[in-house]
Amino acid sequence: MKKVVLIGIILFAYTFCFSQIIKVSNINFFPMDSSFYIQKIDKGHLGFPDLLKLKDNSLVVVYRQGEKHVDSLGKIMINYGSVDGKTWSKQRVFFDIHGIDERDASLTLLPNGDVGVNYFHYVKGDGKVKPTIVHPFWGVSKDNCQSVVDIKQVTKGALLVKDMKEDNNGYWTYDNNLPLITEGVSSPAILLKNKLILPSYGGVEAVKTPKEGNEKFSRISLFVSDNLGKTWTRRLVNPEKESKIRLQEPFVLNIDNQNLIMHIRTQTQKKYSPNDKMMQSLSYDGGETWSDWTSFDFIGHAPYLYKLKCGVIISAFRILDSTFTLEGSAFIWSLDNGQTWSKPLVFDKQRKDNDSSYPSITELDNNQFLIVYYTENGKAIKGRIFRYEVN
Incomplete structure (x- = not known):
C-alpha cells in the first residue's frame, strides 16, 4: 500500500483559482477566537453536523439528535446562522420519521438555488432474527431549508423487512431470497458538470452466520444522477483494490470538473486497529477512473x-490515537491539488470520553473559514473560525 506524502508548513506549488494560475508558496492559519457553541444539550446525543452557505450567503447547519450515539429516536435538527457565522438561531426539527433513526444528513446547493438533502435510515437489528438495515435517501428543500420534500430512497431494498431468512451461504435474504444489501452516506452530493455525484459505502450482502470466505467488505460507490436526484445509477470505485479492508465514509471534492479527490475512512479488522489509516484516491478524468488507494500515517x-478561494485544499476529520481512546478534530491542507499534504493541525484537543468531530467547512469573507463539528462526548455542536494568509 502506498503512503500519502506529508510535508511541513512551508510548501511550494502552483494551484488553480478562478481559471488562473496562482503561485502559493506558503499558507498560515490563525484561529480568530476560541470555539463557540452552536447547540448544546445536557442529556442525549448530538452528532454528525453538515454546514452549508445558502444562495443569500446565510448559513445553515444540520445534525442528528438522539438519546444515544445510535437509537431509534434519532432525528435531523437544524440551526440557521448569520453570514459571518457568529450568530445562530435556536434549534428546530428539520425532519423526522418516528421510530427510525435518521443519520448523517448532508446538504448540497443546487444550480437553481434549491438544496439537496441526503442522509440514511438506520434500523438496528439484533444479529439473530433481525438484521441491521441501512439505506440512503435523497430529498430537496425548495424554501431555504425550512422543509424537505420529494424524499426518495436511493438504493433498492426494503427498510422494514419481515420474514428474514438465511441462505445456504450464510447471508440474510428476504422476499423470495432477495439479498439484503446495506449502504450508508456521510458526505454531501457534489455537482460535476450537469450531474450529481453521491458517494456511499457498504453495498455488499449482509452476513447472518459468518463462514470461511463469506464475509464481504464495504466498498465505495458513486451514485450518479443526471436529473437532480430523481433517479440514480451506481458506479463502483476500485472494487478490487484493498479488497480485505472495509472502506467507509467517502468524501469527494470536485476541483475543476476534471480532477477530483476522494478521502475515506478504513477498518482493517472487525475491531478497531492501529492500521485503520485514512486513505486517498485521485481521479483525472471526471470520476470515470480512480488511482490506487494511498494511505496517510494517521487514523482519520x-x-x-x-x-478555498485561493486554491488551497483542506481536509478535516476526526483524529484518533492508535489505541482509539483519544479522540479529537484536525485538518490538513494541500497546495498542489492533493499530491502532497501538510501534517495534521489539531483544533479540538484529542482526549478521552470525547465522542466527536464529523467536521464541515465553508469559507467566509476576508480570508476566513468556519469549521463546524460535534464534540464534548456528543453534547455540543461547535464552530471555530480561522483566518488564513497566503504568499
Whole structure:
C-alpha cells in the first residue's frame, strides 16, 4: 500500500483559482477566537453536523439528535446562522420519521438555488432474527431549508423487512431470497458538470452466520444522477483494490470538473486497529477512473474536503490515537491539488470520553473559514473560525 506524502508548513506549488494560475508558496492559519457553541444539550446525543452557505450567503447547519450515539429516536435538527457565522438561531426539527433513526444528513446547493438533502435510515437489528438495515435517501428543500420534500430512497431494498431468512451461504435474504444489501452516506452530493455525484459505502450482502470466505467488505460507490436526484445509477470505485479492508465514509471534492479527490475512512479488522489509516484516491478524468488507494500515517474518520478561494485544499476529520481512546478534530491542507499534504493541525484537543468531530467547512469573507463539528462526548455542536494568509 502506498503512503500519502506529508510535508511541513512551508510548501511550494502552483494551484488553480478562478481559471488562473496562482503561485502559493506558503499558507498560515490563525484561529480568530476560541470555539463557540452552536447547540448544546445536557442529556442525549448530538452528532454528525453538515454546514452549508445558502444562495443569500446565510448559513445553515444540520445534525442528528438522539438519546444515544445510535437509537431509534434519532432525528435531523437544524440551526440557521448569520453570514459571518457568529450568530445562530435556536434549534428546530428539520425532519423526522418516528421510530427510525435518521443519520448523517448532508446538504448540497443546487444550480437553481434549491438544496439537496441526503442522509440514511438506520434500523438496528439484533444479529439473530433481525438484521441491521441501512439505506440512503435523497430529498430537496425548495424554501431555504425550512422543509424537505420529494424524499426518495436511493438504493433498492426494503427498510422494514419481515420474514428474514438465511441462505445456504450464510447471508440474510428476504422476499423470495432477495439479498439484503446495506449502504450508508456521510458526505454531501457534489455537482460535476450537469450531474450529481453521491458517494456511499457498504453495498455488499449482509452476513447472518459468518463462514470461511463469506464475509464481504464495504466498498465505495458513486451514485450518479443526471436529473437532480430523481433517479440514480451506481458506479463502483476500485472494487478490487484493498479488497480485505472495509472502506467507509467517502468524501469527494470536485476541483475543476476534471480532477477530483476522494478521502475515506478504513477498518482493517472487525475491531478497531492501529492500521485503520485514512486513505486517498485521485481521479483525472471526471470520476470515470480512480488511482490506487494511498494511505496517510494517521487514523482519520469522516473526512471533509474543501477548496478555498485561493486554491488551497483542506481536509478535516476526526483524529484518533492508535489505541482509539483519544479522540479529537484536525485538518490538513494541500497546495498542489492533493499530491502532497501538510501534517495534521489539531483544533479540538484529542482526549478521552470525547465522542466527536464529523467536521464541515465553508469559507467566509476576508480570508476566513468556519469549521463546524460535534464534540464534548456528543453534547455540543461547535464552530471555530480561522483566518488564513497566503504568499
